[in-house]
Amino acid sequence: MSEPMLTIKNLTKTYQDSPEQPKILADLNLTVDREEFLCILGPSGCGKTTLLRCIAGFENFEGEILVNGVSRKEPGSDRIMVFQTFEQLFPWKTVEGNITWPLKKTGMTDKTERHRCAMEALAKVKLADYAHYYPHQLSGGMKQRVAIARALALKSEIILMDEPFAALDALTRRELQNELLTLSAAEHRTILFVTHNIQEAVILGTRNIVLQKGGKIIFDEKNTLPKPSTPSSPGFAEVWQRMRDAIYANENAE
Amino acid sequence: MKTSEKASGKTAEHLARIIFLLAVLGIWEYVARARLLGPRSELIFPSLEAIGRAFLRNFSKGYAGNSLWIYIGNSMKLLLTGLLIGNGLAFLLSGIAAVNHTFYSIYNLVISVCDLLPGVALLPVVIVIFGVKSGVIVFLVIHAVLWPMSRSILDGFMAVPMIYVEAGKNIGLRGVGLLFGIYLPASIAYIVSGLKVGWARAWRGLISAEMIFGIASCPGIGLFINQMRTNMNNAEMYATLVVIIIIGVIVQYGILTPIEKNTVKKWGMAR
DSSP: OOOOSEEEEEEEEOOTTOTTSOOSEEEEEEEEOTTOEEEEEOSTTSSHHHHHHHHHTOSOOEEEEEETTEEOOSOOTTEEEEOSSGGGSOTTSOTTHHHHHHHHHTTOOOHHHHHHHHHHHHHHTTOGGGTTOOGGGSOHHHHHHHHHHHHHHTTOSEEEEESTTTTSOHHHHHHHHHHHHHHHHHHOOEEEEEOSOHHHHHHHOSEEEEEOTTSOEEEEEEOOSOSSOOTTSTTHHHHHHHHHHHHHHHHHTO | OHHHHHHHHHHHHHHHHHHHHHHHHHHHHHHHHHTTTGGGHHHHSOOHHHHHHHHHHHHHTOBTTBOHHHHHHHHHHHHHHHHHHHHHHHHHHHHHHHHOHHHHHHHHHHHHHHHTSOHHHHHHHHHHHHOSSHHHHHHHHHHHHHHHHHHHHHHHHHTSOHHHHHHHHHTTOOHHHHIIIIIHHHTHHHHHHHHHHHHHHHHHHHHHHHHHSOOTTSOOHHHHHHHHHHTTOHHHHHHHHHHHHHHHHHHIIIIIHHHHIIIIITTTSOO
16 A cells, blocks of 8 residues: 555644634644545635645644655645636746746756646646736636646646636636546646535545534545536435535534 | 727827927927017027027037037946946845845835935035045935835835745745745836836936036036036026936836836736
């Protein structure tokens, strides 16, 4: 049995400036296997985003986060973050530059190789024709695609996605979900995907968890529905209902 | 339809400006020709023709055997030296302030104090210390640029959206890498506005310093205009003012606007 991709041990997170504040995450334990597509759901303020930010290394925390068995406390390109906001691309770089520059900074010295990698990643998200555009010339959906292409090109083993499609319109959102599904099947990455949308989680995730306030995991289930699945696939409604019950049970308990 | 409306609006705007300018020149010429101000009229309002001739004479004959070109060259030499050193220092010190908190708080105080000191007010002190040398003017130009530029850079760093910093950290950037890779390009709008303010102050500081004490070894435009006044060459005086305006326009539209166009505007960071 190989080592899990990501192991989180006793993760506790409080904001230091207010010791009276309840813990955002209390003693959270989680193991994520290689190539798993883990969807994280839960009500607002349950600590989903904080969990992702701790893994990314953007926050101080107590406990331990291991990637491939090695403790990680600082940000690094092995865990690349795709944010919710469209403004995550560097506006002073072209679409291509937004990918080649991070490649250069993470140690790819050969310029033609960087260009090749960037174009390959852009082709995967269907934006090869937009390589020379600047981010402000793109739509929101295109910007998110570039951010995904950046994560793909960087060969990050873990991709952290914090509601990347939440600010998109329904049509674009569906389109990007489908693309991400195809990509995740082909790319062999481990993806942690935070979302508010149960349907999105059932379509995308190979495993879904629901967090309660304080970061307690109250639902943890492998999603065995054959992919691609749609709301009319057999079994879809049952999975959806179970997750919804978990989220609502949690809300009623308060 | 919309764009053509916009275009015709622009043309009308330009037309209005040209008419305004012609009207001002027309009034000037009328006052000059009609000698409305009595016997001193010729001194205060030389005719446009006289100013035009004086303009040419400034460059062909100049003053004391030197054409105005030489004065302009001297001024530009001092100005450029000061701008280079001033901006360089601003980047260096602000960069240190960005990574060191103690230095930041001290530097912030220094900027706040020094920014309030008009360069010309420092002139006597500087002369006492350094003597009457062209270096004094360079010093004043540096003083004019350094503080507003530093303030702009530091404000710019403070305003860099957290998301760019995190995206930078995510690809492994730290310290100086983060400074050059993220903070500098992300605060370009502030840096450009600092350049504008710095240039305007330096240009004014330079001309005033040259007027107050012209250095014979390195005579500049300010000295030239003052000499025109003492010699009652009033048309030449006005003509030199026009030269000063022209240089300002060249810097604005030949240097600063292109910089803005190729950075802030191109990257969609300002309209």
